[in-house]
Amino acid sequence: MRVTFPHLGMVWVGVKHLLEGVGFEVVVPPPITKATIELGAKYSPEFICLPFKVMMGNYLQAIEAGAEAIFMLGGVGPCRLGYYAEVQREILADLGLPTRMIVLERNNFAREIFTALKANGSNVRWHKLLSLIRLSLAKVTYLDNLEALLLRERYREKQPGYCSKLLAQAVQAVDKAQSWSELGQVKTRVSAQLKAELLPPPAQPPLRVGIVGEIYMLIESSVNFFIGERLGELGVSVTRNLYGSNWVREHLLPDWRVKHQMRRIARYCRPYLPQRVGGHGYETVGYVVDYAKKGYDGLVQVLPLTCMPEIIAESILPTISKQYDIPVLALTFDEHAGETGLVTRLEAFVDMLRERRRHGVGRERVALSVGD
Amino acid sequence: MRVGIARSLAYYDYYPLWETFFQCLGCQVVTSPATTPEIAKQGIAVAGDDVCYPVKVMHGHVAELANKVDMIFVPRLFSTAVGTCECPKFIGLADLLRHSIPNLPPLLSPYVNMYASKRGLLKAVFVAGRAITFNPGRIYGAFLAGRQALLASKRRLQSGQLPGLSRPQRGDKGTLAVIGHPYNLYDSYSNLRVVERLLQQGYRVLTPQMLPRKTLEAANAQLRKPLFWSAGRVVFGAGAHFATRPDVMGIIHLASFGCGLESLITDMVQRVAVKHGKPYLLLTMDEHTGEAGVETRLEAFLDLITWREATKCG
Numbered sequence: 173m174r175v176t177f178p179h180l181g182m183v184w185v186g187v188k189h190l191l192e193g194v195g196f197e198v199v200v201p202p203p204i205t206k207a208t209i210e211l212g213a214k215y216s217p218e219f220i221c222l223p224f225k226v227m228m229g230n231y232l233q234a235i236e237a238g239a240e241a242i243f244m245l246g247g248v249g250p251c252r253l254g255y256y257a258e259v260q261r262e263i264l265a266d267l268g269l270p271t272r273m274i275v276l277e278r279n280n281f282a283r284e285i286f287t288a289l290k291a292n293g294s295n296v297r298w299h300k301l302l303s304l305i306r307l308s309l310a311k312v313t314y315l316d317n318l319e320a321l322l323l324r325e326r327y328r329e330k331q332p333g334y335c336s337k338l339l340a341q342a343v344q345a346v347d348k349a350q351s352w353s354e355l356g357q358v359k360t361r362v363s364a365q366l367k368a369e370l371l372p373p374p375a376q377p378p379l380r381v382g383i384v385g386e387i388y389m390l391i392e393s394s395v396n397f398f399i400g401e402r403l404g405e406l407g408v409s410v411t412r413n414l415y416g417s418n419w420v421r422e423h424l425l426p427d428w429r430v431k432h433q434m435r436r437i438a439r440y441c442r443p444y445l446p447q448r449v450g451g452h453g454y455e456t457v458g459y460v461v462d463y464a465k466k467g468y469d470g471l472v473q474v475l476p477l478t479c480m481p482e483i484i485a486e487s488i489l490p491t492i493s494k495q496y497d498i499p500v501l502a503l504t505f506d507e508h509a510g511e512t513g514l515v516t517r518l519e520a521f522v523d524m525l526r527e528r529r530r531h532g533v534g535r536e537r538v539a540l541s542v543g544d
Numbered sequence: 545m546r547v548g549i550a551r552s553l554a555y556y557d558y559y560p561l562w563e564t565f566f567q568c569l570g571c572q573v574v575t576s577p578a579t580t581p582e583i584a585k586q587g588i589a590v591a592g593d594d595v596c597y598p599v600k601v602m603h604g605h606v607a608e609l610a611n612k613v614d615m616i617f618v619p620r621l622f623s624t625a626v627g628t629c630e631c632p633k634f635i636g637l638a639d640l641l642r643h644s645i646p647n648l649p650p651l652l653s654p655y656v657n658m659y660a661s662k663r664g665l666l667k668a669v670f671v672a673g674r675a676i677t678f679n680p681g682r683i684y685g686a687f688l689a690g691r692q693a694l695l696a697s698k699r700r701l702q703s704g705q706l707p708g709l710s711r712p713q714r715g716d717k718g719t720l721a722v723i724g725h726p727y728n729l730y731d732s733y734s735n736l737r738v739v740e741r742l743l744q745q746g747y748r749v750l751t752p753q754m755l756p757r758k759t760l761e762a763a764n765a766q767l768r769k770p771l772f773w774s775a776g777r778v779v780f781g782a783g784a785h786f787a788t789r790p791d792v793m794g795i796i797h798l799a800s801f802g803c804g805l806e807s808l809i810t811d812m813v814q815r816v817a818v819k820h821g822k823p824y825l826l827l828t829m830d831e832h833t834g835e836a837g838v839e840t841r842l843e844a845f846l847d848l849i850t851w852r853e854a855t856k857c858g
């Protein structure tokens with residue numbers, strides 16, 4: 173059976189490894205471009221949020237490339253993502269496509285997977301499956317860590333665009349790696365290359381900006397017009413709060429480090445938003461306080477138009493921004509978002525941060541908490 | 545003590561309960577007036593840009609109440625039925641208001657979570673009551689009285705009587721179903737008097753709240769995966785039910801621009817309506833929607849229905 177799944181940043185590397193390991197033939201959807209988004213938007217409900225439309229585009233392009241079944245996550249919660257798959261299934265059926273949707277819900281996770289495996293005729297041993305999962309997760313975790321490092325250090329690359337090129341090469345190499353030792357070789361090679369191509373840290377610490385917001389828009393940088401990379405090219409050291417592997421660690425595996433982190437975030441949230449509101453609205457508020465306390469110069473919130481949880485966070489952020497004296501830029505995306513307008517706004521934002529720093533605005537907070 | 549209740553959002557679902565509850569506890573209940581252009585304008589001015597229109601109107605109502613009362617009741621509704629949840633904006637409403645409107649009196653906002661069991665409601669009732677009295681018996685008594693009032697008002701609605709309408713509906717031209725969230729259906733400023741217009745023209749209007757719970761549940765059972773929003777279940781269930789009813793000539797869906805639930809549910813109801821060949825009109829509204837545009841579309845839709853009925857008979 174030829175299977176596919178929607179894109180989410182670089183998570184496809186891990187999912188592909190896992191699915192190929194258990195014997196599926198995997199069709200990775202083509203990288204997301206303007207054409208993907210337009211194709212998806214054409215067949216989606218008008219006012220649904222952007223991730224739905226992009227996923228729809230992924231499915232249609234993957235089906236064109238020969239996919240017969242789609243893996244998708246379900247879920248229950250106030251966020252619409254939990255109901256995406258049901259409506260997407262109907263839309264695909266309306267289009268007359270015979271594609272099967274395999275929706276993994278919390279209560280039928282194992283059953284769906286085993287049915288799919290059986291239909292495919294694969295026979296996987298438990299220990300083989302476990303080691304597959306471990307290596308897949310290691311691949312995604314490594315790429316996430318690399319991306320975080322590049323976001324943080326991009327401001328001191330020797331030639332512009334090198335870091336992005338390196339990441340793309342690393343993704344290809346990690347995708348090819350079939351064993352732990354191959355993955356280790358990739359790691360060593362990439363870090364050596366990176367070291368040679370970075371300037372020494374400047375005496376003056378760089379501007380630091382945190383990116384928070386809706387998880388899909390954050391992780392899938394081709395949908396947010398690569399704002400992390402762009403900020404880096406403007407000379408900013410960037411930190412992002414959510415990564416694909418984090419999500420897996422938080423929701424699918426009991427990881428005490430993530431749990432510990434979440435307890436801190438919950439403490440920060442309490443005065444502003446004492447309960448979860450679905451999606452990642454709660455995390456957004458918590459991390460904004462976290463970054464403000466850590467002395468960041470500015471924050472960017474990324475959300476799709478009509479995103480319910482993030483809108484609540486967006487309305488609360490001005491209060492936090494005022495209390496901590498930290499500028500927050502909220503960027504809303506839909507399928508009509510234009511690149512030029514975004515670049516102008518980011519440039520203006522960074523200029524403003526630079527001026528603030530030059531005049532020492534908010535310096536007490538930044539200086540007090542550096543190295544926290 | 546004067547307790548303020550905004551005539552917006554969950555008001556249309558639970559008002560009898562809230563009013564009776566606070567009156568039994570000896571409070572004076574102050575309800576904001578029906579939405580006026582000033583209230584809406586004020587709400588739009590203070591609310592964030594991206595929130596949906598009904599929430600903006602809610603901001604206006606709360607701002608209107610701000611210096612008239614000692615306390616404003618805005619519950620955080622996470623879940624109002626077992627196994628379901630509410631729209632994120634209902635959950636975070638109290639926090640939205642708190643951060644957008646300056647100089648608010650304290651908000652009484654108990655956290656209502658009935659996801660796991662109905663006992664979550666009682667917990668919220670006692671949290672709300674404790675702000676006024678420490679006597680648990682009195683709180684429970686007030687809750688029971690409130691529940692009676694709520695059930696009575698539900699029965700009135702289920703007998704086909706629209707709120708705020710004393711006479712029974714004429715209905716000589718036929719029956720139309722108007723579906724959507726209660727705060728769109730029963731707030732005639734927000735829905736640009738669509739329901740009023742239909743009644744004036746002599747149509748009988750059916751709303752989701754007139755359907756018994758069993759009917760809604762049966763209509764929802766056709767879904768592979770049940771919707772997890774209780775408000776969504778009502779709107780979809782009503783749409784799916786009305787689509788199959790021969791006496792309903794058409795369905796009018798009133799949705800707000802930027803409503804997260806409606807973005808999915810309109811699509812789902814439309815699919816069911818098309819399957820059963822039922823005329824379906826979707827009116828999406830926000831502060832920029834003009835009355836003339838809505839009127840034109842409504843007239844065209846009514847013409848279509850009249851024409852359909854005429855050709856069917858002949």
